[in-house]
Amino acid sequence: MADLFLPVLYGSVREPRASFPVAEFVHSELGKRPGVTTQLYDPRDLPFGNLVHRVWEMPAPEPVVTSFVTDMARADGFVIVTPEYNYGIPGALKNLLDHLFSEWNRKPFAIVACGGLGGGLRATDGLRLIVPGLGAVTVPRTMVVHQVQSEFGPEGPKDPLKWRTRFAPLADDLEWYARALRAAREGGSSPP
């Protein structure tokens, strides 16, 4: 069976990016799993500002857009790693998601949310409302990182074992749903 391709989508363009090391950690952990390939996507590297044209409506999409769309189309599932801003997800993440549609359809999303005291719980809830709008599903487990600045530094988690132990069940969940939904999509058992 072909490897699962499970991209990691980081949610913010804000400095100083205290939550970016969480995305790097998730990307590194996913990449160690047999049968999984992954890539980390940063909205900073993509020209998606406020939504003007969805990708299929763009008169002349830049090569970086075309390449991103191709990657998302072949993905089997996604991990979103995002900070929470004022009880919600960053605008950069909402805009990135809104630019595509069919590429997300009938695929699973795992959510990793970071925050201060709130720990990203409301960003998680927000994504559980948004992802069905993309024609996709969220996996049951999540990972939240309370006080991300205390837990992660530029080099990664201060307690790697703790965060490996927390991330592994979420990755298991994502793999299970990614394989099941890929089989359903390939088997034509999805409704038209």
Ligand SMILES: Cc1cc2nc3c(=O)[nH]c(=O)nc-3n(C[C@H](O)[C@H](O)[C@H](O)COP(=O)(O)O)c2cc1C
């Ligand atoms: C504008 C803003 C709003 C925030 N709102 C929340 C919040 O509602 N809940 C929470 O837990 N943390 C909140 N935080 C803290 C951040 O989520 C946390 O520090 C974060 O991971 C910082 O990420 P960043 O440096 O990658 O942007 C907020 C931070 C900023 C800058």
